[in-house]
Amino acid sequence: MIDSEFLARLERIVGADGLVRDESELLTYESDGLMSHRSRPAAAVLPETAEQVQGVVRLCHQHTVPFVARGQGTGLSGGALPHPEGVLIVMTRMNRVLAIDIPNQRITVQPGVMNLEVTRQVAPDGYYYAPDPSSQVICSIGGNLAENSGGAHCLKYGFTVHHVLGVEAVLPDGELIHLGGEALDSPGLDLLGVVVGSEGTLAVITKVILRLCRRPQAVRTLLAAFDSTDAAGNAVSDVIAAGIIPAAIEMMDRTTIRAAEAAVQPGFPDAEAVLIVELDGPQSEVETLFEQIERVCARNQAWGVQVAADDAQRGRIWMGRKAAFAAMGRVSPNYYVQDGVIPRSTLPEVLRRVRALEERSGLTIGNVFHAGDGNLHPLVCYDDAVEGQAELAEQVASEILSYCLDVGGSLTGEHGIGSDKACHMPKMFSDDDLATMQLVRVAFDPDGICNPDKLFPTPRLCGEVPGPYRAHPLETAGLATRM
Amino acid sequence: MTTTNAPPSETVADLNARLDERVARPPAPTDTVQGVRPQLVVEPTAPEQVSQILAWATETGRTVIVRGGGTKIGWGPTPSSIDVLLSMSEMRGVQAHRHGDLTATVLAGTTLSATNAVLAEHRQWLALDPPDGESATIGGIVATNDSGPRRHWHGAPRDLIIGMTLVRADGVIAHSGGIVVKNVAGYDVARLLTGSFGSLGVIVSATFKLAPRADASRTVAVDFPETGRCAPYVAGLLAQAAMPTALELAVPPVRMLVRFESVEVAAAQQARQAVTLAEQHGGSASVLTADDESGAWRAHDAHVFGADREGTILKVVTLPAELSSTLEQISEVAQANQLEYAVTGRAGLGVLFVRLHGSGPGRAAFVTALRAQFRPGQGSVVVRRADPELTSLVGVWGPIGDSLPIMREVKRRFDPTGTLNPGRGPGGL
Numbered sequence: 001m002i003d004s005e006f007l008a009r010l011e012r013i014v015g016a017d018g019l020v021r022d023e024s025e026l027l028t029y030e031s032d033g034l035m036s037h038r039s040r041p042a043a044a045v046l047p048e049t050a051e052q053v054q055g056v057v058r059l060c061h062q063h064t065v066p067f068v069a070r071g072q073g074t075g076l077s078g079g080a081l082p083h084p085e086g087v088l089i090v091m092t093r094m095n096r097v098l099a100i101d102i103p104n105q106r107i108t109v110q111p112g113v114m115n116l117e118v119t120r121q122v123a124p125d126g127y128y129y130a131p132d133p134s135s136q137v138i139c140s141i142g143g144n145l146a147e148n149s150g151g152a153h154c155l156k157y158g159f160t161v162h163h164v165l166g167v168e169a170v171l172p173d174g175e176l177i178h179l180g181g182e183a184l185d186s187p188g189l190d191l192l193g194v195v196v197g198s199e200g201t202l203a204v205i206t207k208v209i210l211r212l213c214r215r216p217q218a219v220r221t222l223l224a225a226f227d228s229t230d231a232a233g234n235a236v237s238d239v240i241a242a243g244i245i246p247a248a249i250e251m252m253d254r255t256t257i258r259a260a261e262a263a264v265q266p267g268f269p270d271a272e273a274v275l276i277v278e279l280d281g282p283q284s285e286v287e288t289l290f291e292q293i294e295r296v297c298a299r300n301q302a303w304g305v306q307v308a309a310d311d312a313q314r315g316r317i318w319m320g321r322k323a324a325f326a327a328m329g330r331v332s333p334n335y336y337v338q339d340g341v342i343p344r345s346t347l348p349e350v351l352r353r354v355r356a357l358e359e360r361s362g363l364t365i366g367n368v369f370h371a372g373d374g375n376l377h378p379l380v381c382y383d384d385a386v387e388g389q390a391e392l393a394e395q396v397a398s399e400i401l402s403y404c405l406d407v408g409g410s411l412t413g414e415h416g417i418g419s420d421k422a423c424h425m426p427k428m429f430s431d432d433d434l435a436t437m438q439l440v441r442v443a444f445d446p447d448g449i450c451n452p453d454k455l456f457p458t459p460r461l462c463g464e465v466p467g468p469y470r471a472h473p474l475e476t477a478g479l480a481t482r483m
Numbered sequence: 484m485t486t487t488n489a490p491p492s493e494t495v496a497d498l499n500a501r502l503d504e505r506v507a508r509p510p511a512p513t514d515t516v517q518g519v520r521p522q523l524v525v526e527p528t529a530p531e532q533v534s535q536i537l538a539w540a541t542e543t544g545r546t547v548i549v550r551g552g553g554t555k556i557g558w559g560p561t562p563s564s565i566d567v568l569l570s571m572s573e574m575r576g577v578q579a580h581r582h583g584d585l586t587a588t589v590l591a592g593t594t595l596s597a598t599n600a601v602l603a604e605h606r607q608w609l610a611l612d613p614p615d616g617e618s619a620t621i622g623g624i625v626a627t628n629d630s631g632p633r634r635h636w637h638g639a640p641r642d643l644i645i646g647m648t649l650v651r652a653d654g655v656i657a658h659s660g661g662i663v664v665k666n667v668a669g670y671d672v673a674r675l676l677t678g679s680f681g682s683l684g685v686i687v688s689a690t691f692k693l694a695p696r697a698d699a700s701r702t703v704a705v706d707f708p709e710t711g712r713c714a715p716y717v718a719g720l721l722a723q724a725a726m727p728t729a730l731e732l733a734v735p736p737v738r739m740l741v742r743f744e745s746v747e748v749a750a751a752q753q754a755r756q757a758v759t760l761a762e763q764h765g766g767s768a769s770v771l772t773a774d775d776e777s778g779a780w781r782a783h784d785a786h787v788f789g790a791d792r793e794g795t796i797l798k799v800v801t802l803p804a805e806l807s808s809t810l811e812q813i814s815e816v817a818q819a820n821q822l823e824y825a826v827t828g829r830a831g832l833g834v835l836f837v838r839l840h841g842s843g844p845g846r847a848a849f850v851t852a853l854r855a856q857f858r859p860g861q862g863s864v865v866v867r868r869a870d871p872e873l874t875s876l877v878g879v880w881g882p883i884g885d886s887l888p889i890m891r892e893v894k895r896r897f898d899p900t901g902t903l904n905p906g907r908g909p910g911g912l
């Protein structure tokens with residue numbers, strides 16, 4: 001229980017300036033990017049040092065009070081949704097860059113540093129930080145770590161987990177530990193690999209060592225229009241079949257193209273689908289492969305091909321893509337961002353089902369994808385003012401997830417499970433699979449105070465009867481079995 | 484460690500009856516692990532059998548050591564006794580190659596080369612090239628997170644794994660991840676098991692993201708007069724934004740191999756540039772192709788890992804920018820202790836393998852001196868292939884740091900009775 005004595009002790013740890021207890025101020029932290037899930041924390045703290053985080057967590061541990069870490073609150077699965085009887089640990093003041101080590105291609109930052117800031121710091125030296133979520137201007141490295149965030153360029157360069165070398169973390173009992181380091185392959189279990197992507201349920205991260213990448217010699221970006229998403233999808237398959245791994249292949253459909261045009265005028269053609277393909281690497285490699293990409297596009301009846309002549313044009317194409325979510329606000333009063341994954345070869349089949357669902361439900365569904373790795377972002381449009389539409393939108397979004405699972409895909413490619421999809425977990429994982437994940441959870445957090453009610457389905461969240469377990473297509477295909 | 488009283492033959496019969504199949508047998512001479520003979524050997528053919536075997540072992544307090552191809556079974560400390568040797572060699576095959584998705588699911592007992600022979604049909608491969616790829620199995624490679632020169636570009640198993648089926652010590656079969664390359668649903672238990680040296684569960688199958696085979700390959704072989712030239716050369720390549728798939732060094736004598744795999748024109752052009760740069764750094768360099776190229780790589784692999792090479796093998800990890808000073812230390816400490824040595828490794832990543840010959844106390848002094856150079860997180864010295872004398876003096880892993888208690892707790896939760904590979908997991912788990 002958080003009482004005045006507890007608050008006084010919190011204040012002693014973080015100072016009066018670091019404690020938020022005022023009800024109206026606490027409202028700021030009521031939700032993350034998933035606005036439909038709201039809950040006001042009992043208190044919020046804004047620590048400035050790892051010692052303060054430790055102090056807060058230790059206090060919570062002593063009193064079995066839940067705590068939730070929050071970065072910039074841009075998460076889209078309710079991962080940073082506060083606990084009504086708990087402390088919200090807001091990491092925004094821990095936003096210093098601690099060390100830049102160009103010879104070793106490393107940077108050490110506090111978790112509150114923004115994603116894009118990392119690249120800004122090292123750009124003068126010819127380096128960048130590869131994972132580039134569309135929210136990179138406004139999301140923190142701590143949040144990226146917790147969600148194992150991806151971005152358009154993850155097809156070639158991997159996700160956050162491939163770029164984090166080490167962390168300092170406060171365990172749920174207040175112990176400070178180090179995982180990984182500046183050097184590779186620290187001996188021991190790869191706990192870093194499981195802490196990344198654990199959605200703030202295992203520890204609070206207080207320091208991060210990231211790997212930097214060298215700017216490639218050449219970058220070429222192409223935008224191509226297609227008369228159908230099928231044709232665009234075939235072009236993607238042909239690129240992969242040709243043995244080319246572009247830095248990015250992104251697809252947008254008519255709805256999202258129009259929204260982006262309305263919002264930021266990137267100059268996209270008014271087509272059924274556009275593909276953005278980017279190649280990077282050594283000059284001669286990029287030139288050769290770029291010709292192959294152009295041929296693949298032509299073979300699939302692409303038109304309106306634009307090749308970025310310079311950084312400004314390239315920036316404009318990417319602005320159109322990265323604005324796609326926010327731009328939906330231009331064409332619909334409300335929208336729900338879904339995040340599901342399918343094997344990329346099933347793209348046409350799944351898109352057809354989404355189309356049919358759009359017709360059946362009467363709700364517009366825009367589609368943007370990281371097409372290269374099969375990560376779909378259907379945007380389900382609705383109007384909150386119309387009775388029942390919000391619920392319908394949620395049902396439609398859930399149904400799309402079931403299409404993903406039907407073809408052996410995943411509930412989430414980058415936004416996480418959080419509070420949003422916890423009740424869907426039994427559709428993808430058996431009780432045994434979830435119990436195995438719980439072994440990790442209880443090793444770190446036996447009292448269940450570190451971001452509780454996220455990621456795992458609980459009777460409290462999902463009702464007494466969790467969703468029926470359906471065989472994963474892997475099993476039906478005889479590729480996997482379970483007891 | 485528990486040892487059971489029943490004579491081995493009775494246990495074999497008992498287990499076969501229980502599994503309703505002849506999967507258990509008495510050990511053959513080749514089944515010893517660092518000279519220790521297991522009580523019995525089991526060779527299951529299905530995950531359900533692995534499950535039953537582990538449940539039985541845990542219930543009856545028996546210890547289990549898992550063997551893939553047996554290429555790394557000599558890593559780690561010598562076990563005091565082994566009740567059950569679980570061989571995965573009968574669980575073989577590429578279960579699915581989804582070439583349009585660039586993924587494949589492979590049973591743990593499949594060798595890497597057998598795996599890649601199947602994937603080659605679609606000009607793809609599992610981009611790992613650890614030593615002993617002919618006999619090393621997928622399960623063993625994943626369990627040890629082992630990799631080779633191409634790690635420079637493609638990464639290690641932990642970077643390529645996207646899903647796993649595993650059997651826990653209590654016999655429960657569980658899955659993690661899936662078959663898609665991008666997936667953040669739930670904890671990444673597959674990654675946790677990767678590099679866990681069989682201490683948390685038995686890997687039954689694994690799913691990986693694959694790479695397309697490149698059109699062309701060139702290797703630049705550079706001979707330098709001294710080790711100090713390597714690091715500036717690596718920095719020079721990086722400054723040019725060259726994209727080698729492997730960037731290796733070997734000493735003594737000082738030789739670097741830089742591989743470019745791409746389309747023909749790009750591989751050739753990058754190789755030429757790498758030669759010019761090497762000459763500017765005082766090296767003599769040439770571009771190798773075809774048989775010369777594969778021959779140079781075979782010799783490079785054999786420099787430390789050759790089957791005919793005796794001696795201790797250490798994995799020494801340092802910061803990439805500390806490469807020169809680490810190489811100097813290796814040479815100085817080896818000389819001081821009258822040891823012969825050979826090094827190969829990833830010059831761009833700071834991951835080195837050192838083979839040592841000489842007296843036990845000399846090798847122990849070498850390990851201790853080198854470990855003392857590294858602050859936590861800045862480098863490590865792990866004993867890979869060793870003998871009981873050395874590991875009793877310096878252990879296998881060296882300091883783990885402040886995360887050891889939580890690692891122990893994870894081990895305790897996964898394997899509360901200490902059934903799986905006891906004492907041989909990372910950090911002595």
Ligand SMILES: Cc1cc2nc3c(=O)[nH]c(=O)nc-3n(C[C@H](O)[C@H](O)[C@H](O)COP(=O)(O)OP(=O)(O)OC[C@H]3O[C@@H](n4cnc5c(N)ncnc54)[C@H](O)[C@@H]3O)c2cc1C
Pocket residue numbers: 032033068069070071072073074075076078079080091111132133134135138139140141142143144145146147148149150151152199200201203204205206325326414415451
């Ligand atoms: C317009 C828009 C576009 C987006 N595009 C992408 C995209 O392309 N790719 C993508 O992957 N995501 C995307 N996102 C989602 C979101 O930006 C990412 O998930 C991001 O990583 C969240 O960072 P944050 O700082 O806002 O974290 P928050 O939302 O504050 O928190 C996210 C999770 O991280 C945990 N957390 C935060 N800090 C810490 C810490 N220090 N220690 C432990 N746990 C911590 C929280 O508990 C929570 O579970 C997008 C979001 C928006 C709004």
